[in-house]
Amino acid sequence: MDFTTGATLQAVCEEKKISIAQAMKEREMTLGNVTEQSVMDRIGVAWKIMKDSATTPIAEPRKSIGGLIGGEAKMMKEYRESGKNLCGEMLSRAMSYAMGVLEVNATMGLIVAAPTAGSSGVVPGALLAYQEVKGVSDEVIYNGILNASALGYLLMRNASVAGAEAGCQAEVGAASAMAASALVEMEGGTPEMCLNAAAMALSNLLGLACDPIAGLVESPCQTRNSIGVANAYTAAEMILAGVKLPVPFDEMAEAMLRVGKSLPFELRETALGGCAGTPTGCALGCKICKK
Amino acid sequence: MNSLSIFDVIGPNMIGPSSSHTAGACAIALMARRLFDEDVKKVTFTLYGSFSKTYQGHGTDKALLGGVLGFATDDPRIRNSFELAKERGVEVHFIIDEKTQVDHPNTADILMEGADGKEMFVRGVSTGGGKMRIVRINQIDVDFTGEYTTLIVKQFDKPGVVAHITKCLADEKVNIAFLRLFREDKGANAFTVVETDERIPQAVLEKIKKNENIQELMLIPM
Numbered sequence: 001m002d003f004t005t006g007a008t009l010q011a012v013c014e015e016k017k018i019s020i021a022q023a024m025k026e027r028e029m030t031l032g033n034v035t036e037q038s039v040m041d042r043i044g045v046a047w048k049i050m051k052d053s054a055t056t057p058i059a060e061p062r063k064s065i066g067g068l069i070g071g072e073a074k075m076m077k078e079y080r081e082s083g084k085n086l087c088g089e090m091l092s093r094a095m096s097y098a099m100g101v102l103e104v105n106a107t108m109g110l111i112v113a114a115p116t117a118g119s120s121g122v123v124p125g126a127l128l129a130y131q132e133v134k135g136v137s138d139e140v141i142y143n144g145i146l147n148a149s150a151l152g153y154l155l156m157r158n159a160s161v162a163g164a165e166a167g168c169q170a171e172v173g174a175a176s177a178m179a180a181s182a183l184v185e186m187e188g189g190t191p192e193m194c195l196n197a198a199a200m201a202l203s204n205l206l207g208l209a210c211d212p213i214a215g216l217v218e219s220p221c222q223t224r225n226s227i228g229v230a231n232a233y234t235a236a237e238m239i240l241a242g243v244k245l246p247v248p249f250d251e252m253a254e255a256m257l258r259v260g261k262s263l264p265f266e267l268r269e270t271a272l273g274g275c276a277g278t279p280t281g282c283a284l285g286c287k288i289c290k291k
Numbered sequence: 292m293n294s295l296s297i298f299d300v301i302g303p304n305m306i307g308p309s310s311s312h313t314a315g316a317c318a319i320a321l322m323a324r325r326l327f328d329e330d331v332k333k334v335t336f337t338l339y340g341s342f343s344k345t346y347q348g349h350g351t352d353k354a355l356l357g358g359v360l361g362f363a364t365d366d367p368r369i370r371n372s373f374e375l376a377k378e379r380g381v382e383v384h385f386i387i388d389e390k391t392q393v394d395h396p397n398t399a400d401i402l403m404e405g406a407d408g409k410e411m412f413v414r415g416v417s418t419g420g421g422k423m424r425i426v427r428i429n430q431i432d433v434d435f436t437g438e439y440t441t442l443i444v445k446q447f448d449k450p451g452v453v454a455h456i457t458k459c460l461a462d463e464k465v466n467i468a469f470l471r472l473f474r475e476d477k478g479a480n481a482f483t484v485v486e487t488d489e490r491i492p493q494a495v496l497e498k499i500k501k502n503e504n505i506q507e508l509m510l511i512p513m
């Protein structure tokens with residue numbers, strides 16, 4: 001069994017009356033010639049790494065290699081615990097976790113690229129906060145990860161998830177679309193709603209530049225991951241409330257790729273434009289590279 | 292799996308910060324170490340292109356050295372690879388070459404020496420998402436990814452050698468995904484690189500070795 005577009009994925013799900021998570025699992029078992037057990041074991045390993053990378057920097061913050069980040073996840077947690085947080089329990093937690101993963105990444109710690117290292121905070125951040133607040137089991141989360149991987153696969157196959165190719169809208173945008181879709185499925189939404197949530201998440205970040213200061217995956221990448229989670233939650237909530245985006249997922253993926261290709265070279269991971277190209281960004285770049 | 296897997300999306304599990312500059316670099320060096328097949332006593336890395344410019348901020352140097360020490364891309368020891376190399380008495384040199392033009396922006400050369408003076412040179416390129424290709428071994432241009440079980444046969448470039456190799460594999464029912472011959476000069480040394488979907492049993496290697504034109508075999512299981 002295989003599917004290559006959002007439309008065919010939806011058709012498969014509707015015909016077989018299965019979820020996106022189930023369809024992705026079956027696809028892996030057929031094409032990879034592996035057992036369900038081995039797929040779920042590997043998902044379990046990934047989830048453990050995701051959780052560790054989201055939580056360790058809160059307990060043990062450390063400075064990144066480039067020195068631009070370190071300690072933010074802990075700051076977010078402390079602010080939330082002060083009760084002054086604006087975003088509510090789930091989002092405030094998710095922001096802290098997503099930012100934590102980026103701290104682990106930037107200190108040469110172990111992370112799961114999802115779909116890339118630069119956007120690796122979004123999926124774990126969104127899912128871990130969801131699990132803690134809603135009190136769901138790991139099995140529910142594993143299905144969320146399977147669902148997210150289906151959307152990520154379609155974007156890798158039919159669009160792009162590389163900042164160097166299509167900007168941050170492709171990296172954090174894809175991660176956010178994956179998380180939005182996973183949240184909708186875990187909340188009982190249909191495959192059609194999942195695809196629509198992913199399309200909406202993409203549309204909300206359309207055009208976002210990739211502009212890492214000093215060329216390092218630190219700033220603004222860390223705070224972008226926080227935006228990625230917020231965008232995933234808002235898209236999921238809008239879809240669950242019945243709001244619709246008129247553009248289907250496949251067309252949105254194509255639009256994202258086209259926008260990405262039309263971004264100037266300076267805004268595609270070259271550290272020449274955007275945040276990196278500001279006088280302050282340039283000065284930091286020079287300082288870090290001379291170090 | 293030939294098309295994208297769940298774990299190409301949710302993965303690789305890797306030491307950060309960059310799939311191309313950290314994980315890909317480690318993967319090149321780990322493959323080099325597996326090809327060398329003994330402990331490395333002295334290693335010289337030459338970094339080109341983007342590797343030469345941003346290696347420090349991405350820990351490319353630590354990742355390369357970690358790979359040569361035998362660490363996989365998800366091994367947390369990568370962070371301390373310089374200290375660990377020192378403990379193991381490995382002599383480490385880095386050459387940063389920003390001038391030489393290379394075909395691929397993320398290129399690294401690795402020259403390894405063992406205790407008995409054995410030497411091997413490997414050039415690899417990091418192609419994104421943690422993936423890599425080995426493009427040179429010693430004086431010979433090659434091209435393989437390590438995503439399959441890979442058998443590298445060092446041989447004299449004589450007629451019938453490749454036929455001998457494929458026959459040995461066919462006899463054991465090993466299905467070949469890719470097979471390519473890479474030559475230094477006509478009639479001189481050559482490498483046959485065979486990539487297979489299945490594992491290659493030891494018995495096949497013994498059979499292949501029987502041909503007088505075979506010099507050396509390197510088997511890299513997936």
Ligand code: SF4
Pocket residue numbers: 118119162163167168169171172209210211212216217218220221222224269
């Ligand atoms: S700014 Fe670029 S490097 Fe940073 S997260 Fe976005 S796409 Fe990745």
